[in-house]
Amino acid sequence: MPVGTLANVKTLTPDQLKATGAQMVLSNTYHLHLQPGEAIVKAGGGLHRFMGWDGPMLTDSGGFQVFSLSEMRTITEEGVTFKSPRNGDVIEMTPERSIAIQNDLGADVIMAFDECPPYPATRSAVELATARTYRWLKRCIVAHQRSDQALFGIVQGGTYLDLRAQAAADLRELDLPGYAIGGVSVGEPPELIEQIVKATTPQLPEDKPRYLMGVGTYREMAQAIASGIDLFDCVIPTRLGRHGAALVRGERWNLKNACFQHDHTPLDATCDCYTCTHFTRAYLRHLIKAQELLAYTLLSIHNITELVRFTTAIRQAILDDRFAQDFAHWLTPADASRSES
Amino acid sequence: MPVGTLANVKTLTPDQLKATGAQMVLSNTYHLHLQPGEAIVKAGGGLHRFMGWDGPMLTDSGGFQVFSLSEMRTITEEGVTFKSPRNGDVIEMTPERSIAIQNDLGADVIMAFDECPPYPATRSAVELATARTYRWLKRCIVAHQRSDQALFGIVQGGTYLDLRAQAAADLRELDLPGYAIGGVSVGEPPELIEQIVKATTPQLPEDKPRYLMGVGTYREMAQAIASGIDLFDCVIPTRLGRHGAALVRGERWNLKNACFQHDHTPLDATCDCYTCTHFTRAYLRHLIKAQELLAYTLLSIHNITELVRFTTAIRQAILDDRFAQDFAHWLTPADASRSES
Numbered sequence: 001m002p003v004g005t006l007a008n009v010k011t012l013t014p015d016q017l018k019a020t021g022a023q024m025v026l027s028n029t030y031h032l033h034l035q036p037g038e039a040i041v042k043a044g045g046g047l048h049r050f051m052g053w054d055g056p057m058l059t060d061s062g063g064f065q066v067f068s069l070s071e072m073r074t075i076t077e078e079g080v081t082f083k084s085p086r087n088g089d090v091i092e093m094t095p096e097r098s099i100a101i102q103n104d105l106g107a108d109v110i111m112a113f114d115e116c117p118p119y120p121a122t123r124s125a126v127e128l129a130t131a132r133t134y135r136w137l138k139r140c141i142v143a144h145q146r147s148d149q150a151l152f153g154i155v156q157g158g159t160y161l162d163l164r165a166q167a168a169a170d171l172r173e174l175d176l177p178g179y180a181i182g183g184v185s186v187g188e189p190p191e192l193i194e195q196i197v198k199a200t201t202p203q204l205p206e207d208k209p210r211y212l213m214g215v216g217t218y219r220e221m222a223q224a225i226a227s228g229i230d231l232f233d234c235v236i237p238t239r240l241g242r243h244g245a246a247l248v249r250g251e252r253w254n255l256k257n258a259c260f261q262h263d264h265t266p267l268d269a270t271c272d273c274y275t276c277t278h279f280t281r282a283y284l285r286h287l288i289k290a291q292e293l294l295a296y297t298l299l300s301i302h303n304i305t306e307l308v309r310f311t312t313a314i315r316q317a318i319l320d321d322r323f324a325q326d327f328a329h330w331l332t333p334a335d336a337s338r339s340e341s
Numbered sequence: 342m343p344v345g346t347l348a349n350v351k352t353l354t355p356d357q358l359k360a361t362g363a364q365m366v367l368s369n370t371y372h373l374h375l376q377p378g379e380a381i382v383k384a385g386g387g388l389h390r391f392m393g394w395d396g397p398m399l400t401d402s403g404g405f406q407v408f409s410l411s412e413m414r415t416i417t418e419e420g421v422t423f424k425s426p427r428n429g430d431v432i433e434m435t436p437e438r439s440i441a442i443q444n445d446l447g448a449d450v451i452m453a454f455d456e457c458p459p460y461p462a463t464r465s466a467v468e469l470a471t472a473r474t475y476r477w478l479k480r481c482i483v484a485h486q487r488s489d490q491a492l493f494g495i496v497q498g499g500t501y502l503d504l505r506a507q508a509a510a511d512l513r514e515l516d517l518p519g520y521a522i523g524g525v526s527v528g529e530p531p532e533l534i535e536q537i538v539k540a541t542t543p544q545l546p547e548d549k550p551r552y553l554m555g556v557g558t559y560r561e562m563a564q565a566i567a568s569g570i571d572l573f574d575c576v577i578p579t580r581l582g583r584h585g586a587a588l589v590r591g592e593r594w595n596l597k598n599a600c601f602q603h604d605h606t607p608l609d610a611t612c613d614c615y616t617c618t619h620f621t622r623a624y625l626r627h628l629i630k631a632q633e634l635l636a637y638t639l640l641s642i643h644n645i646t647e648l649v650r651f652t653t654a655i656r657q658a659i660l661d662d663r664f665a666q667d668f669a670h671w672l673t674p675a676d677a678s679r680s681e682s
Binding site (some may be wrong): 006007009010011012013014015016034038040043044045050051052112261262264274278279280282283285286287289290292293294296297 | 347348349351352353354355356357375376377381384385386391392393457602603605619621622624626627628630631633634635637638639
């Protein structure tokens with residue numbers, strides 16, 4: 001899922017986004033609550049209609065953002081109180097509030113409000129957060145009002161695999177329509193992410209969607225899919241685009257590099273995206289160097305297309321029983337001598 | 342003509358631009374010479390192919406920009422020497438150089454290199470500049486190498502109508518494929534622009550394209566068309582878009598205004614552009630307030646569509662002999678009590 005934080009995937013129209021092959025979009029409850037506020041989105045017909053995206057959509061609960069972006073936060077059993085970074089207002093976010101906001105936003109999949117511990121964190125801190133996340137999940141289930149929205153639970157547990165296992169077991173009992181692994185990609189080394197995903201995913205039901213939150217490099221996705229993950233969200237393709245970088249057949253290219261100045265070939269001659277079929281590397285480099293916003297649009301189009309193609313190819317390889325063989329390069333641990341893509 | 346300064350109309354793909362109904366695009370010789378340089382554009386197959394625009398295209402000569410944007414410039418009979426604002430390089434621009442660059446860029450219409458006096462300027466300064474512009478034009482004609490590019494001459498003369506008349510008479514003698522009125526909209530009051538256009542346009546051949554440079558409000562265009570002008574270029578629709586303003590049926594709206602916060606209607610329900618058929622005022626306001634770049638794309642799409650529709654409606658009204666009647670509102674002098682659109 002490309003990330004549409006503030007009810008848009010940055011620099012892309014819904015038509016451009018659809019043409020990338022992306023099927024589902026994520027939006028952020030935390031950001032949309034702060035602006036424009038869920039009342040406006042609801043009055044505008046819900047998030048799909050408001051932002052003009054008629055495909056599947058997921059909202060996160062705001063948990064991750066409350067813990068990672070807010071200052072002056074206070075955590076109690078009831079919920080979290082924090083100061084709005086936008087206008088300084090004191091805001092209280094609780095499981096009930098998060099679900100009410102997500103009910104108003106109206107995405108197809110909504111997420112339970114969780115406590116996401118930082119990395120590193122002591123075992124006792126993570127134990128507390130994981131247990132609280134479970135109690136909050138049960139309050140979310142009670143608060144959830146719309147049968148047309150699927151509520152997913154989130155497995156926390158930090159880097160402690162036994163806490164992850166316990167959380168997964170607790171969640172399974174609740175028979176939810178989908179399950180997520182949260183609290184990864186919060187600063188821990190790649191091999192730890194891999195370890196957590198490898199150990200935790202098989203403990204979640206195979207017949208339900210399993211969603212790894214906030215992850216999206218080639219390698220992370222391939223390895224997570226090998227463990228059974230079905231769904232990802234990540235800002236990487238669009239954020240890289242806004243930094244002048246392109247994902248090209250497994251590599252990350254900085255298009256500001258002088259080697260592209262006179263390169264009048266497509267970014268990727270094998271790619272059928274709008275950018276690759278209409279423009280050259282020299283043109284993209286020119287736009288980036290000139291700080292023309294169109295560069296970000298064109299690179300985001302390509303980067304999303306590239307990652308959608310990557311996961312689509314994995315899906316086909318699984319169906320053809322060629323996954324381990326064809327994607328062996330990505331299923332080995334990251335080589336520190338290579339740039340991480 | 343929407344303005345595509347640096348080989349792109351800011352925030353728009355060529356497909357989005359084409360969908361607005363815009364037929365012709367302007368690009369800037371001065372800017373493209375500084376970056377990426379005409380050699381790269383030429384090696385990339387010329388400006389049309391480089392930027393992916395297969396419709397008609399015009400490049401200005403760089404004259405206006407050399408005089409309005411450069412520091413440390415020295416003007417001699419040979420040309421202008423200035424310091425590149427990009428890297429401090431000393432650059433010499435002459436009529437021959439401007440034409441050579443425009444030959445390399447490869448637009449369908451290219452402009453003569455002219456000296457554009459500021460406003461206000463003394464009569465003797467404008468006399469000198471106008472006479473030099475004429476001598477430079479003759480050097481441009483000699484230097485011009487490509488028969489597939491039409492070279493337009495530019496009438497200067499500041500606010501001195503007799504100097505404008507003399508310049509127009511001199512240019513007519515040269516039997517050029519098209520004629521432009523330059524050196525307007527450089528700071529003079531609207532009524533002076535109107536006076537210059539009204540007096541000068543009829544002195545240029547009716548059977549050749551007549552182009553008023555750098556102009557593009559509703560009123561300026563309507564009045565100039567009434568005098569016989571066929572072609573305009575202006576950054577207004579895209580620049581307004583990037584400032585969160587929309588052109589709606591003759592008015593200029595600031596979409597940041599609180600009145601749009603809960604307004605879930607299209608920007609203009611009678612407009613068939615992508616923006617008006619997919620999004621609401623409340624959504625556009627949200628994007629602008631959140632400084633989402635997509636806002637600039639969506640507003641630029643609408644604003645260009647709106648001005649193309651305006652001039653298309655004028656064209657039809659002329660054919661139907663209803664222009665003076667239907668556009669009477671725009672053919673009267675600007676009312677200082679109204680916001681200028």
